[in-house]
Amino acid sequence: MPISPCMREKMYRTYLEFFESAERKRRWNLFDDVPWDKLDAAHNSERGAACIETYCAEEFYLPDYSARGMELVRTMFGAAWFSACWSYEESKHGLVFREYLTRSGLRTPEEFAAFEGRIFAHSWKLPFPTHRQMACYGALQEAATCIAYRAQREAASRDGNLVLEAIFSFVSRDEAAHARFYRTMIELEMEEDREGTLADFAHVLANFKMPGDGLIPDYKERLKTSGAGISPRTFLESGVFPIIKAIGTTRAELKQALSRIAPIIAAVPAIA
Ligand SMILES: [Fe+2]
Numbered sequence: 073m074p075i076s077p078c079m080r081e082k083m084y085r086t087y088l089e090f091f092e093s094a095e096r097k098r099r100w101n102l103f104d105d106v107p108w109d110k111l112d113a114a115h116n117s118e119r120g121a122a123c124i125e126t127y128c129a130e131e132f133y134l135p136d137y138s139a140r141g142m143e144l145v146r147t148m149f150g151a152a153w154f155s156a157c158w159s160y161e162e163s164k165h166g167l168v169f170r171e172y173l174t175r176s177g178l179r180t181p182e183e184f185a186a187f188e189g190r191i192f193a194h195s196w197k198l199p200f201p202t203h204r205q206m207a208c209y210g211a212l213q214e215a216a217t218c219i220a221y222r223a224q225r226e227a228a229s230r231d232g233n234l235v236l237e238a239i240f241s242f243v244s245r246d247e248a249a250h251a252r253f254y255r256t257m258i259e260l261e262m263e264e265d266r267e268g269t270l271a272d273f274a275h276v277l278a279n280f281k282m283p284g285d286g287l288i289p290d291y292k293e294r295l296k297t298s299g300a301g302i303s304p305r306t307f308l309e310s311g312v313f314p315i316i317k318a319i320g321t322t323r324a325e326l327k328q329a330l331s332r333i334a335p336i337i338a339a340v341p342a343i344a
């Protein structure tokens with residue numbers, strides 16, 4: 073469905089603000105800003121390697137995310153240019169994790185080649201068919217990723233791992249900015265069609281799963297054993313509810329939307 077001229081203009085403005093902030097405040101350099109000279113083998117562990125490898129695997133489906141995502145938004149300037157910028161920023165995430173795994177000696181080049189082969193043997197498909205639903209998905213997925221990376225940054229800080237602390241600081245900041253952009257997209261969609269957007273949000277939330285779920289072998293088990301995952305409660309409290317608040321639903325609308333996600337909400341009695 074074509075978007076209105078008003079929506080087109082608002083999308084463009086939103087992207088311009090995102091891009092200006094990224095260019096002025098958020099750019100980071102993989103070669104100069106990560107303190108690689110502080111790598112210390114004392115921090116190496118197989119659990120830690122499995123954790124970074126899981127994130128790396130998820131970031132490595134970038135060619136699929138970019139291709140499918142761009143195809144969906146190619147006629148909407150703001151959303152399409154965001155997709156291009158997003159791809160550049162995400163490309164650094166997979167790269168910096170890869171560099172960490174190999175420079176630290178946690179993985180050999182041969183192990184990494186085999187890992188790449190396993191990743192690229194499968195491709196990611198769009199979980200939802202429309203731009204509006206994918207904006208809802210983007211807000212949730214980027215929020216979940218940001219929460220996980222922030223937790224890793226704090227863990228690295230506690231462990232005195234300066235390299236990982238820097239890496240997770242940069243990538244979590246990027247993910248937070250992506251989450252904000254998608255959240256604004258939902259707000260713009262709500263201005264156009266409040267009821268339809270809320271229905272989409274509820275549908276996406278009820279069927280939400282991370283991109284690696286179903287693609288990366290033993291994904292859920294890996295999240296658990298490597299410490300890469302976040303709990304459903306953390307996702308709800310730090311990811312989902314702030315989005316629900318930010319997009320400004322009324323009580324009645326919220327109730328209606330929440331009734332569709334009853335199984336998830338039931339896990340958090342304080343919210344029901
Ligand atoms: Fe990322």
Ligand SMILES: [Fe+2]
Nearest residue numbers: 214246247250
């Ligand atoms: Fe992201």
